[in-house]
Amino acid sequence: MTEATYAPDREVVEICRDMIRIDTSNYGPERGPGERAAAEHVAALLDEVGIASELFESEPGRTSVVARWEPAGVDPDVAPLLVHGHLDVVPANADDWAVPPFSGEIKDGCVWGRGAVDMKDFNAMVLSVVRARAVAGVAPRRPIRLVFTADEEAGSTKGAQWLVDHHPETVRDCTEAIGEVGGFSLTVKDDLRLYLVQTAEKGLAWLNLIADGTAGHGSMRNADNAVTELAGAVARIGSYAWPHRITEAQRAFLEAVSDAFEIELDPDEAEQTLTRLGSIARMVGATMSNTANPTMLSAGYKHNVIPGRATAAIDGRFVPGGEEEFFATISQLIGDKVRYEVVSRQPSVETQFSGALVEAMQSCLLAEDPSARAVPYLMSGGTDAKAWDRLGVRCFGFAPLRLPADLDFVGMFHGVDERVPTDALEFGARVLDRFLAVA
Numbered sequence: 001m002t003e004a005t006y007a008p009d010r011e012v013v014e015i016c017r018d019m020i021r022i023d024t025s026n027y028g029p030e031r032g033p034g035e036r037a038a039a040e041h042v043a044a045l046l047d048e049v050g051i052a053s054e055l056f057e058s059e060p061g062r063t064s065v066v067a068r069w070e071p072a073g074v075d076p077d078v079a080p081l082l083v084h085g086h087l088d089v090v091p092a093n094a095d096d097w098a099v100p101p102f103s104g105e106i107k108d109g110c111v112w113g114r115g116a117v118d119m120k121d122f123n124a125m126v127l128s129v130v131r132a133r134a135v136a137g138v139a140p141r142r143p144i145r146l147v148f149t150a151d152e153e154a155g156s157t158k159g160a161q162w163l164v165d166h167h168p169e170t171v172r173d174c175t176e177a178i179g180e181v182g183g184f185s186l187t188v189k190d191d192l193r194l195y196l197v198q199t200a201e202k203g204l205a206w207l208n209l210i211a212d213g214t215a216g217h218g219s220m221r222n223a224d225n226a227v228t229e230l231a232g233a234v235a236r237i238g239s240y241a242w243p244h245r246i247t248e249a250q251r252a253f254l255e256a257v258s259d260a261f262e263i264e265l266d267p268d269e270a271e272q273t274l275t276r277l278g279s280i281a282r283m284v285g286a287t288m289s290n291t292a293n294p295t296m297l298s299a300g301y302k303h304n305v306i307p308g309r310a311t312a313a314i315d316g317r318f319v320p321g322g323e324e325e326f327f328a329t330i331s332q333l334i335g336d337k338v339r340y341e342v343v344s345r346q347p348s349v350e351t352q353f354s355g356a357l358v359e360a361m362q363s364c365l366l367a368e369d370p371s372a373r374a375v376p377y378l379m380s381g382g383t384d385a386k387a388w389d390r391l392g393v394r395c396f397g398f399a400p401l402r403l404p405a406d407l408d409f410v411g412m413f414h415g416v417d418e419r420v421p422t423d424a425l426e427f428g429a430r431v432l433d434r435f436l437a438v439a
């Protein structure tokens with residue numbers, strides 16, 4: 001790479017396209033391509049500018065990359081900043097797409113492809129900025145720990161969670177982190193854009209409901225029918241109106257939205273406030289309360305045989321501080337004849353929207369977009385942050401993107417025709433570059 005002038009955003013679009021072209025579809029427990037090729041690509045891009053990295057594999061092909069970037073000029077007395085992105089993507093059905101999902105095509109000013117917003121965009125920003133700085137000898141303020149993980153889309157078991165369990169030394173000395181899902185803009189009006197910085201995420205409780213009853217002939221009376229008991233429990237859970245539990249991040253977000261749209265915030269009418277947000281309400285609406293959705297049902301094998309057991313799956317999510325209430329409510333709703341077992345339980349994560357790092361986000365956004373206002377928000381899903389949080393790292397979703405007002409950005413996540421504007425990528429790289437100088 002020969003560089004005449006320092007341009008941290010120069011390579012971001014091409015790196016993003018190249019990364020999309022490496023298919024890293026994550027099919028969960030089924031076999032997929034894995035992340036090895038993508039990890040080697042990242043390692044080569046870093047190696048080319050003199051940054052050594054290490055590959056870690058939880059199993060063959062499920063590869064994460066860790067690099068310690070501590071060039072001359074960093075302040076060695078400040079703890080490293082963890083900058084992380086996952087390499088895997090959810091699968092894409094090519095028939096549904098307007099362009100082949102792993103082509104990295106540019107069309108209508110956007111890079112199209114699986115991973116364009118989740119999250120090869122941010123990986124590309126990080127690599128573009130770090131490479132430009134390394135070549136030009138422009139040090140970040142503090143040491144940077146770069147971590148690109150496997151398996152985020154299947155719960156991070158073979159990526160971030162595995163790293164924390166087996167190689168905690170790769171991350172343990174970091175105190176703060178930036179990664180997905182946040183930093184994108186929400187246009188309020190021409191001279192005001194909210195940039196949503198993720199400061200919290202809900203916890204997860206995947207449950208199996210189990211009803212045991214008395215098996216028997218379907219033609220006879222049966223007061224102990226497992227299907228009937230289970231169906232009642234599922235219906236009660238599915239139709240339960242969980243009370244609003246407004247967390248600190250959610251309150252701050254709603255206040256910022258009320259202020260931006262110049263509407264009165266009435267906590268009892270918070271749903272009203274949300275409707276002003278358009279498509280983003282789908283994501284943010286779920287963060288007003290705990291949720292529990294029935295997702296699978298199973299019982300029986302023949303029309304005239306009452307089975308002895310019936311089961312159902314529940315996807316439960318609880319707000320920070322809401323875990324105890326979640327499980328107590330589930331116990332009440334299922335009644336005496338149904339029990340539950342926990343298939344997967346992951347804690348919620350929450351940090352404060354304050355301090356030097358947050359001020360750096362705000363000032364760097366403002367430097368590139370004079371209409372920017374950073375606001376915290378609580379995300380309904382989970383990310384690798386759940387793993388880093390176990391080591392006490394403060395995690396922020398901050399992958400800056402200045403987006404056009406009419407783009408259904410939330411719909412892009414795991415969606416058909418996932419795409420990101422090229423100028424948003426370049427914007428993000430410039431903000432990130434400023435951020436590394438001061439963070």
Ligand SMILES: [Zn+2]
Nearest residue numbers: 118119152180
């Ligand atoms: Zn993601």
